[in-house]
Amino acid sequence: MELCAGGSLVLIDCGSGARNFGRDLHAFPPRPFDLLFTHTHLDHICGLPFFTPAYDGRFEISAWAGHFASEGGLADIICRIMSPPIFPVAAKSLKAVTFRNFxxxxxxxxxxxxxxxxxxxxxxxxxxxxxxxxxxxxxxxxxxxxxxxxxxxxxxxxxxxxxxxxxxxxxxxxxxxxxxxxxxxxxxxxxxxxxxxxxxxxxxxxxxxxxxxxxxxxxxxxxxxxxxxxxxxxxxxxxxxx
CATH class of the missing domain: 3.60.15.10 (Ribonuclease Z/Hydroxyacylglutathione hydrolase-like)
Incomplete structure (x- = not known):
């Protein structure tokens, strides 16, 4: 889901639709935005490895999750799905993304x-x-x-x-x-x-x-x-x- 509020852009979850949406974002000047996860079941995170702005250092993406007990929760989950043999590109390649917990x-x-x-x-x-x-x-x-x-x-x-x-x-x-x-x-x-x-x-x-x-x-x-x-x-x- 995409939320536009004033001059702010917020994404909620990152399912398969993120692939096309990422392509659309490249038609505009890069901008900072937040990516809020409701949770990290696969259908809500599977689009992140295919979300091209996440690999583009000109973007600034703050990715948030609030349902983990540990500090490393969100980053750990993304690293798990973006590792061999599940996926060939490591999570460290997401140059635009900063993982945050609350x-x-x-x-x-x-x-x-x-x-x-x-x-x-x-x-x-x-x-x-x-x-x-x-x-x-x-x-x-x-x-x-x-x-x-x-x-x-x-x-x-x-x-x-x-x-x-x-x-x-x-x-x-x-x-x-x-x-x-x-x-x-x-x-x-x-x-x-x-x-x-x-x-x-x-x-x-x-x-x-x-x-x-x-x-x-x-x-x-x-x-x-x-x-x-x-x-x-x-x-x-x-x-x-x-």
């Missing part, structure tokens, strides 16, 4: 007007949600997250309160979820319920089950909008503007 719940330090807050999520191995605030507008990214932990759920509820946009893990339906308790994902019904309870203007259903086709997602979108008229179903290439 503890979920802390704000990301910045020198501009964009505020980035974080919250702990419930996902195997840990995960972190983000809230971005600028000039009275706010967007929250809550993925990958499984509802059901009372303490974490209460923290997420406070975290997303009053947000203009909430991008939320909606991989399952409530009926499907019974088979996948503990897998680290939530349901579209919980997304809508949270949005209504926390006065979120636009909930965006995200992280769809890969087996679900467009027709099924259209049906979910209709059912969700019947409960919360502002609900959107995320799609590749979707652009949201304030």
């Amino acid at each position: 503890k979920a719940g802390a704000d990301i330090p910045r020198d501009d007007d964009l505020v980035i807050r974080t919250v702990k999520l419930n996902h195997p191995g840990g995960a972190c949600g983000y809230r971005f605030e600028l000039k009275g507008k706010s967007i929250c990214i809550i993925t990958d997250h499984e509802h059901g932990d009372k303490k974490i759920d209460e923290g997420v509820r406070r975290f997303v309160e009053g947000a203009d946009v909430m991008i939320y893990d909606a991989m399952y339906t409530d009926e499907e979820y019974k088979q996948f308790v503990g897998w680290g994902h939530s349901t579209w019904q919980k997304a809508v319920e949270l949005a209504l309870d926390a006065n979120v203007k636009t909930p965006v259903l995200f992280h769809h089950d890969p087996r679900r086709d467009d027709d099924a997602l259209d049906e979910i979108g209709e059912a969700a909008r019947a409960r919360h008229p502002g609900t959107l179903v995320a799609s590749e290439g979707m652009v949201l503007s304030p």
Whole structure:
């Protein structure tokens, strides 16, 4: 995901779409930006070895993760996937990237007007949600997250309160979820319920089950909008503007 806020650029996670996005970035003058990881499961980091700005020293990329207990967590994980026999190019070749860790719940330090807050999520191995605030507008990214932990759920509820946009893990339906308790994902019904309870203007259903086709997602979108008229179903290439 790409976030443009004022003059700031922030990327959230680095899946397979990072390859094409990196190519697009080279069409503009190099600039510093942050890369925030919600967590480091393979589908969220597999694009970094193919993200060409990371190899270009003219860029300055601060890569952040907030779900590790150890200081070396993020760098260690990237080194593991970028080493033989998994990948032929070593992580030390990522000349533009500086790896940084924080503890979920802390704000990301910045020198501009964009505020980035974080919250702990419930996902195997840990995960972190983000809230971005600028000039009275706010967007929250809550993925990958499984509802059901009372303490974490209460923290997420406070975290997303009053947000203009909430991008939320909606991989399952409530009926499907019974088979996948503990897998680290939530349901579209919980997304809508949270949005209504926390006065979120636009909930965006995200992280769809890969087996679900467009027709099924259209049906979910209709059912969700019947409960919360502002609900959107995320799609590749979707652009949201304030």
